[in-house]
Amino acid sequence: MSNPGEPIASPVTLRVSEHGDSALGSFYEQVGGRPTFERLVRAFYAGVATDQVLTDMYPEEDHEGAIQRLTGFLEQYWGGPGTYSEERGHPRLRMRHMPFKVNPDARDRWLLHMRAAVDSLELPPLQDATLWGYLERAAHAMVNTFDD
Template sequence: MTESGQDGTDRETFFHAVGGEAVFRKLVHRFYQGVAGDELLRPMYPEEDLGPAEERLTLFLMQYWGGPRTYSEQRGHPRLRMRHVPFTVDRAAHDAWLRHMKVAVDELDLEPQARQQLWDYLVYAAASMVNSA
């Protein structure tokens, strides 16, 4: 799938360039394997099964990177900061989240430029969720 650039030409989305849905599902599944055993992060996921949270993050990341808009169709605007307000997200949670995400990103075997682009976004996203000292 392509999307039109500002100049009217078609360009491949990051989502498709890195392998599409399968890559994002692998990323998020591996991430939640880490979260499942994390004493700090696991309590932030009140559902007994991490499956629903895994699906939400997968759909969000796929949409963000140019894939299907399923996340917005099902949940509306992402409003990430608002959705995280009920949870204390401090520096320790930020670091733990990134630690598990780094393992997941490293296991994707992406091209270096794509890996860096994805990682830069995840670092930015993690920092923007911090809501407590």
């Protein structure tokens, strides 16, 4: 049992000692850092650009901005630089998505394009499952309506 305030080791992080640094680096480092997350996000937005349900949420004139914001968020979440929060504050994902109708169909289409993007990275199975698990949970959490 851990003491309050004591760090809890992640089940997917090998550490040099019980509470020491990661033996293999952060997940961000393990998958290749920013270039990997940028490839992921660019592949995702290539799919989104072909999906009429999602294009309304991702206007073409803001694609590059959206790419940079999602890349920055993901790299920060997975252990990279904290630039996203420095520039935009707390992520507040649900709040930022409230202006958009995110119903189960939109969620499923988002997941379809994100799954294709994750597959394009050809990550080792544990890293693929770790990344996908987070993305899938996040997508389900963004649903804010069940209206068509």
